[in-house]
Amino acid sequence: MTFVLHTGEETYIMRQYETHNDQAKIAFEHGVLTALQHTDFKLDSPRPVVSVKNQRMYQVVQDEVTGRTKIVTLFHYLEGVNPVWEHADQLLQLGRAAGHLSASLARLDVQSEPVYPPYYRIDKAYPLCSPSRLLEMCASPPEALTACAVQLRQLRDELPGLFEALRGMDQLPHQLVHGDVNASNVLADSEGSICAILDFEFATWDLRVMELAVPMSDMLTMDKSEAWMWKAQARLVQGFREKVELTAQELRAIPPLILLRSLDVVMHFISRMLEGTDEPQIAVEQIVKLKQRMDWMRLNEQQLRRLLTE
Numbered sequence: 001m002t003f004v005l006h007t008g009e010e011t012y013i014m015r016q017y018e019t020h021n022d023q024a025k026i027a028f029e030h031g032v033l034t035a036l037q038h039t040d041f042k043l044d045s046p047r048p049v050v051s052v053k054n055q056r057m058y059q060v061v062q063d064e065v066t067g068r069t070k071i072v073t074l075f076h077y078l079e080g081v082n083p084v085w086e087h088a089d090q091l092l093q094l095g096r097a098a099g100h101l102s103a104s105l106a107r108l109d110v111q112s113e114p115v116y117p118p119y120y121r122i123d124k125a126y127p128l129c130s131p132s133r134l135l136e137m138c139a140s141p142p143e144a145l146t147a148c149a150v151q152l153r154q155l156r157d158e159l160p161g162l163f164e165a166l167r168g169m170d171q172l173p174h175q176l177v178h179g180d181v182n183a184s185n186v187l188a189d190s191e192g193s194i195c196a197i198l199d200f201e202f203a204t205w206d207l208r209v210m211e212l213a214v215p216m217s218d219m220l221t222m223d224k225s226e227a228w229m230w231k232a233q234a235r236l237v238q239g240f241r242e243k244v245e246l247t248a249q250e251l252r253a254i255p256p257l258i259l260l261r262s263l264d265v266v267m268h269f270i271s272r273m274l275e276g277t278d279e280p281q282i283a284v285e286q287i288v289k290l291k292q293r294m295d296w297m298r299l300n301e302q303q304l305r306r307l308l309t310e
Contacts, residue, residue: 004077011077012049016070017201025115025201026058026071032110032176032203041104043097044187044196049074078196080187085222088231090192094215095239097194098181102211102244105176105203116204119179119260120169128271131163137270144273144280151291158294162263165256169207172250177206182218209250212240213257220258220293234307251308255301262290 001016017026030048037047051059058073085091117124123131138156141149178185179202187196207213219232266286272278297304 005074013046013075013077015073015075017072022115023058023060023071024112026073028110028112028114029200029203030058030073031112032105032108032200035108035110036104039104039107041101043100043194044078044080046078046198046200047076049076078187078198080189080195083183083186083188083192083194085183085224085232088228089235091219091232092235092239093194094181094183094186095212095236096242097186097197097239098178098211098215099240099243101178101181101197102175102208102240105178106208108176110176114176114204116179116202118169118174118204118206119210119257119264120166120207122163122166122260122264122267125264126267126271128274129267131159134267134270135159145284145287147281148284148287148291151287155287155291155294159263162256162259162294166260169253169257172253173208173247174205175208176203177208177211178203179206179210179214181211181215207250207253207257208244209246209253210257210261212237212244212246213254214261216254217258217261217293220296221289230303230307233304234310237308248309252305254308255297255304259290259293259297262286262293266290 003014003016005012005014033046033048036045048058058071060069060071063070083090083094119125135156137145138152138159141152145152178197178200180199181197185197185199186194187198189195215236216233219229219236222229224232266283269278269283269286273280273283
């Protein structure tokens with residue numbers, strides 16, 4: 001939950017953490033943000049306000065209604081708006097921004113240990129929705145997910161192949177990654193140029209190439225034509241590779257990592273449904289998207305691989 005706070009001289013963003021209501025996670029996020037300020041990273045990034053009272057960048061408060069503790073952080077306000085992708089060539093900017101961030105994060109020395117496992121360790125990420133539990137739901141869809149029961153039953157036969165494709169990913173280059181670079185997590189200035197990257201909550205030690213695979217995955221379900229999408233993907237890859245030199249092995253890993261991104265979102269929202277945090281409809285929407293992306297990949301993987309090696 002986010003609030004804008006105006007004082008006499010400055011404007012701040014107050015963030016009340018819901019999904020990441022864990023001091024270790026937030027301390028790591030703030031460590032990354034602080035270290036990033038001392039690099040050559042030229043875009044803006046969130047700057048937490050340090051408490052004069054206890055020198056911490058977050059506060060633990062108690063909700064007077066529920067009695068639960070919440071963690072809140074005050075950030076300096078950043079000017080800009082989330083970009084709208086109208087022209088495929090705009091994605092060149094996003095690729096460059098993600099690549100520039102990746103190159104800067106690769107040089108960071110953060111003392112605390114990351115809390116989140118790498119994306120490909122999907123077996124460790126969601127205790128409430130482990131791979132085996134997800135496959136059980138696919139075989140026998142729960143009532144809450146009746147609206148996507150057809151897709152779940154189809155995924156029962158398709159997901160084991162994706163889980164198998166993730167084997168050996170631990171041999172690829174690793175570094176600190178943001179893990180969620182997309183239009184909702186970047187800001188553009190009045191001229192439409194990307195000026196900031198936000199929301200480092202998922203920053204962790206992961207595959208370097210995941211920083212490209214995530215925005216590529218998010219492009220697949222945009223309401224655009226196939227021709228627009230292919231051009232946008234090409235620009236995204238071009239921009240990223242201007243800043244980061246990927247190995248042939250990393251490029252070969254991108255197709256299953258694109259699907260992994262969508263699978264991770266599904267397991268995240270099923271977990272939140274089981275916790276009672278989110279309504280089932282959100283999980284339903286993401287399950288449908290995962291099935292759509294797996295269908296798309298089955299038809300287009302070879303063309304995608306050609307794009308990646310051009």
